Amino acid sequence: HQHYLQNPSYKDFHEQLEAYTASYVQQQGAAKRTRATLYKIPVVVHVIHNGESVGSGANISVAQINSQIAVLNKDFRLLNTDSLLPSNGFWPYTDDCEIEFCLATLAPNGLSTSGIDRFNYGQSTYDYADIDGIIKPNTIWDRNKYLNIWVCKFGGSASTLLGFATPPGAPVDEDGVVIGTTNFGTTGNVASPYNKGRTATHEIGHFFNLRHIWGDTFCGTDFIADTAPAEEANYGCKSYPYNANNSCGGDAKGEMYMNYMDYVDDNCINMFTSGQAARMQAALNGPRSGLLTSNGCGSPHSI
Ligand code: ARG
Ligand code: ZN
Secondary structure (H helix, E strand, O other), rough: HHHHOOOHHHHHHHHHHHHHHHHHHHOOOOOOOOOOOOOEEEEEEEEOOOOOOOEEEEEEHHHHHHHHHHHHEHHOOOOOOHHHHHHOOOOOEEEEOEEEEEOOEEEEOOEOOOEEEEEEEOOOOOOHHHHHHHHHHHHOOOOOOOOOEEEEOEEEHOOHHHEEOOOOOOOOOOOOOEEHHHHEEEEEOOOOOOOOHHHHHHHHHHHHOOOOOOOOOOOOOOOOOOOOOOOOOOOOOOOOEEEOOOOOOOOOEEEEOOOOOOOOHHOOOOOEHHHHHHHHHHHHOOOHHHHHHHOOOOOOOOO
């Protein structure tokens, strides 16, 4: 569902972005992050519901929203308690992305806000046309200053989704991340096995220009050197090592199925690599740089 990927001006943009990203990542090197600087991202959560009272059904509770922000602040800092142990072959590749998230305290109109924006759109479920055509353009906050997250119940053309995201270069009124109600956060209206908040971790990875680790084709590329080659998406849960010496030239460590940018269950994914961290920081210093000077969480905190 990324029609604009086909459009020629987006292709140009994408080629230039890839060249910029490669040079940024090369300058940074593959070393572990220094944890010297943190990127702080103001977030607005648009809760799209059907008139339920706050805390019921699609009109999710503040506690559920806070539980998702807490997951993001662990996963993007390598503070998640399920991170790999040194005995795992992929442990050396795990890294802190140095990115933190805050619910916005200042709205685009300059008034104070909870960072939570509730909307009754009068439907029990929403499909792509509803979301991209109506909900997003009518609710979005400046995408250069806020990470917009919409939370709603998917239906119709979107019914099998957990979430979806726009990479850098998306149309201004569509840019952000959409997460299904029951896959958002860790408490409240959540459903196993997608009840650990990892759908948002994954989709925000896309928002910061990460690809799936298998590159979306058999043995494809994600343009990152330190994510092990993978044949295709993995589902459910795997045990290490999985698919060792695979047909894409993988080694004895097998596939990095525990990477947030694979498709396995929430409680079986737990890492970004140094290369992914560098690539996300490239996006933050490139097409997403507006977020670094945003005053959405008070005075800007940038590098
Ligand atoms: N866009 C993917 C989907 O809808 C998200 C996968 C997230 N994976 C997860 N374990 N939460 O299927
Ligand atoms: Zn994805």
